[in-house]
Amino acid sequence: MDNGAYSFLELRRNLQSPTSFQSHASAKSNPPLRKSAPDAENRKPLFNLLYGTQDKPKAGLQVATGTPQRKPSKREDGQAEHFDDGRSNKFSQPRLERFSSPLTLGDPPRPSTSTPFGKDGVDDATRHVFNSYINLKEEVGQLKEQNESVQREYNEVLQERDAARADVENLSVQVQEVSAQAADLRRAVTSYEAKLAESHRKAEAAGHSVGEARDTIETLTFQLQEEKLDKERVRDEIQKLRHSLQDLRFSCEERSSSYADLQERHQALISQVRDYDSLVKGLRASASDALEANKALLQPDGYLTTLREAKSVIGELQVQLESSKEVTNILRDKLHHLASVVAESKARIEELEEEKKTSLAQLHEDYEDLKARNQHSVSLQAKVEGLTDRLVVREMETFDYLATAVATEERLEAANAELERLKGIMSQSEEELVSLRTLKEDHLNKLLASQEVTNGKDKELSVVRTELKSVHESKSELRALWLEAKKTIAEKDEELLKRNPNPELEARVRELGEQLEVMQRDLKKYVFPAPLHNR
Numbered sequence: 001m002d003n004g005a006y007s008f009l010e011l012r013r014n015l016q017s018p019t020s021f022q023s024h025a026s027a028k029s030n031p032p033l034r035k036s037a038p039d040a041e042n043r044k045p046l047f048n049l050l051y052g053t054q055d056k057p058k059a060g061l062q063v064a065t066g067t068p069q070r071k072p073s074k075r076e077d078g079q080a081e082h083f084d085d086g087r088s089n090k091f092s093q094p095r096l097e098r099f100s101s102p103l104t105l106g107d108p109p110r111p112s113t114s115t116p117f118g119k120d121g122v123d124d125a126t127r128h129v130f131n132s133y134i135n136l137k138e139e140v141g142q143l144k145e146q147n148e149s150v151q152r153e154y155n156e157v158l159q160e161r162d163a164a165r166a167d168v169e170n171l172s173v174q175v176q177e178v179s180a181q182a183a184d185l186r187r188a189v190t191s192y193e194a195k196l197a198e199s200h201r202k203a204e205a206a207g208h209s210v211g212e213a214r215d216t217i218e219t220l221t222f223q224l225q226e227e228k229l230d231k232e233r234v235r236d237e238i239q240k241l242r243h244s245l246q247d248l249r250f251s252c253e254e255r256s257s258s259y260a261d262l263q264e265r266h267q268a269l270i271s272q273v274r275d276y277d278s279l280v281k282g283l284r285a286s287a288s289d290a291l292e293a294n295k296a297l298l299q300p301d302g303y304l305t306t307l308r309e310a311k312s313v314i315g316e317l318q319v320q321l322e323s324s325k326e327v328t329n330i331l332r333d334k335l336h337h338l339a340s341v342v343a344e345s346k347a348r349i350e351e352l353e354e355e356k357k358t359s360l361a362q363l364h365e366d367y368e369d370l371k372a373r374n375q376h377s378v379s380l381q382a383k384v385e386g387l388t389d390r391l392v393v394r395e396m397e398t399f400d401y402l403a404t405a406v407a408t409e410e411r412l413e414a415a416n417a418e419l420e421r422l423k424g425i426m427s428q429s430e431e432e433l434v435s436l437r438t439l440k441e442d443h444l445n446k447l448l449a450s451q452e453v454t455n456g457k458d459k460e461l462s463v464v465r466t467e468l469k470s471v472h473e474s475k476s477e478l479r480a481l482w483l484e485a486k487k488t489i490a491e492k493d494e495e496l497l498k499r500n501p502n503p504e505l506e507a508r509v510r511e512l513g514e515q516l517e518v519m520q521r522d523l524k525k526y527v528f529p530a531p532l533h534n535r
Contacts, residue, residue, distance in 0.1 A: 133519055140471070147464050154457040161450045167443050174436070185422045189415060199408040203401050210398050213391045220384050227377045234370050241363055245356075252352055259345050262338050269331055269338075276324055276331075283317060290314070482516065 290313065489509065 129516075129519065143464065143467065147461070150457055150461055150464065154454065154461065157450050157454045157457060161447060161454060165447065167439075181422075185419065185426075189419050193412075196408055196412045199401070199405045203405045209394055210391075213387070213394055216387060217384075217391060220380065220387060224377070224380060224384060227373065227380060230373060231370070231377065234366065234373070238363070238366065238370070241359060241366070245359060245363075248352055248356060248359075252349070255345055255349060255352075259342065259349075262342055262345075266335065266338055266342075269335055273328070273331060273335075276328060280321070280324065283321065287314070287317060479520070482520070486513070486516070
């Protein structure tokens with residue numbers, strides 16, 4: 001038996017309480033998408049169509065079996081009261097009351113349990129069984145046709161649902177691809193903007209460094225020019241000092257030469273003075289000798305001629321003495337003048353020597369200062385050369401940065417153009433996405449409708465399966481009832497044979513038994529095929 005089918009009692013109970021049947025049926029069918037499935041009451045007409053003619057009491061069974069029949073009494077709540085016919089252990093009374101057997105023949109009068117069957121009763125039972133069999137066969141054929149049509153519609157709905165799902169999946173894949181492309185483009189634009197900002201920052205840093213280097217170069221150039229001016233000024237001062245030293249040297253040489261001349265003249269004057277002194281001494285000696293020689297002349301008996309000559313010689317000598325005195329005075333004055341000039345020259349020489357010493361000391365200090373400044377200028381020149389090299393390197397780096405910035409700007413322009421193109425593509429994609437969304441909504445609505453139709457068909461199919469299962473169960477119950485009726489008929493036949501053997505009745509009973517077996521085989525072959533399985 002199919003696991004998805006329902007028993008006859010469950011079908012009856014679910015038809016009486018539609019909510020439980022609806023929940024149980026929805027659990028076995030495909031779940032609805034957004035709307036609930038139709039009510040189970042809409043599926044009752046098929047069941048009523050199948051079992052609408054079987055709402056009479058089981059009087060025919062009682063006629064066939066000869067069991068006593070009594071009408072069910074009404075309870076206070078309006079429901080029929082069940083009674084026990086002796087088979088309550090095997091078949092529950094609610095199932096017998098809710099199931100209308102194909103052997104139901106209406107409501108004929110109850111025969112007595114002590115009398116045997118009549119011929120008319122057996123013929124009526126056979127006729128009703130055959131008619132019920134034919135009706136059941138026709139209804140089963142209709143159910144098969146309905147099941148096939150429902151199955152075809154269900155397959156079509158499944159195909160439409162699969163196609164709609166495939167379309168929705170394709171649209172979802174396209175939307176995801178467009179979203180991924182847009183995200184990649186956004187990331188690429190962000191990376192290009194970051195690279196451009198980094199290149200701008202590097203260019204600004206390079207510009208600042210170049211400006212600082214230019215300021216440093218200008219400062220160092222100004223300092224170098226000042227150092228050069230100081231150096232030139234020191235050189236001019238050194239040249240002036242050299243010229244002054246040369247002048248001093250020349251003046252010292254001239255003074256020394258003039259001093260040497262003065263010394264020579266002084267020596268010559270000293271030798272002349274000595275000569276004049278020796279001459280004066282000789283004159284004095286000659287004068288004293290002349291006086292001594294003239295003493296005899298000065299006597300009264302001297303010689304006048306000698307006296308007169310002596311007086312003339314003395315007069316001449318006196319004149320020469322006066323002239324020599326004048327020359328001596330002149331030489332003395334000149335000697336004094338030369339001595340004062342020599343003293344002044346010595347003082348000037350000492351002053352010049354002091355000036356020379358101070359000039360040499362100042363020159364040494366200036367030389368040391370110039371040497372230190374020269375070393376400082378050499379270090380500054382080395383620094384300037386290093387800064388020049390660094391500036392050259394910075395300029396090369398700046399050129400590289402500028403070239404990189406230009407290339408980056410070109411790439412940025414290309415990226416902006418690409419971005420504009422991609423924005424156009426994105427706008428077109430968004431427009432297509434809007435249309436695709438509308439198509440998706442339409443497909444979803446169609447899918448919902450197809451799902452609802454599928455759910456309805458599933459529920460109808462579950463109802464058909466339930467009805468088929470109930471037919472199977474009714475078959476088993478009919479078989480049980482038939483066996484029980486056969487057993488009862490056999491017992492009654494034995495009793496009748498014991499009481500009054502009737503060959504015609506026995507032949508009729510055997511004929512009816514064969515007909516029942518043929519009907520049972522037909523029921524197995526046509527009415528109750530192999531159980532259906534859930535898809």
